[in-house]
Amino acid sequence: MSETDAFLIEGPRASRSVVDNLPVTVEALLGVATVKVGDLRRLSSGDCFTLDTLLGDPVELRLNGVTIASGELVTVGDNFGIRIKAVTQA
């Protein structure tokens, strides 16, 4: 029996499990560099900016545009990863 079926059959008792298993997407942002609007206008391929963020500085993890945690940027195989260092209190 799937969780949705369980919800339909068992009602609110199963709702917790359904909600808990809802997939959500979190995203990680890196930055920032501050530029002037006038410079943005001239932005072109090859331009390089040094970010205010240093290696090891916390990187934001966001859910629906809200920062929920921050962590250290790491590499996991060929991918970026975030090692959680702090969780934002709701």
Added chain:
Amino acid sequence: MPWLPAPTSGEQEEAVCKIVTRWSGTWIASAPKLRCVALPRSAAGALRWHGPAIARVGIKDDTEVALGYAACAGRAERANPRDRDLLRRIGADMVRDLAQFLEDAVGPGLVARNDDPADACFQMVAQDDAWGLALAVRPDALVRLRQAAAGRKRKSVFGKMSDSLIDLPIRLGCHLGAATLTADQVASLSVGDLIVLDHLLDAALPLLVARDRSAGGSVQVHADDGTIAMAIVESPSFLQKAS
């Protein structure tokens, strides 16, 4: 110098006609119904541009008076030299205004008064054929005219930007990637957890302008000497459109 392709689509003539009809409505109380005739290449001769303008407008000297006469709704004596001179000046003003009207539609500095209508590719004529305007437009101007006629004119975000905004700071960043978790996993996130993101290390990452990735563009991230730098791979889409 580029050679103009002969107009092939009635849609182009219609768009140009729509623009000029709007303009004539501001000048002529009972604006005539305009017809737009695409001149065949043979009639216009060699369609060749002699300058940077992408749209040109012109009128033959002998029809300038007729245009002025239409603006005055016939309340003048064309045989009277003084009236005739006045009508000619009104006609010339109207053509200048049409150039401005077209410029508003295709962009600043891109329209010129055409002193030699012989190289035009459109002929705008009033229903009674009393006056006609010659229009020469490049294909890229035609696209903008079609957009303006359809009410979908798009301007660069920087088009009307005042100088005071140029110095405003704006934050750039990049989107490192995303990961899909369950709500339960998010709720129980704790220090030390590792989240693997979907973007690869050597991939170009989406550029964030003011924390928003909808501007388009991508960057490559490099780490060097403890600092992180990002190099623009593809500039934001609004800059590509503006250029």
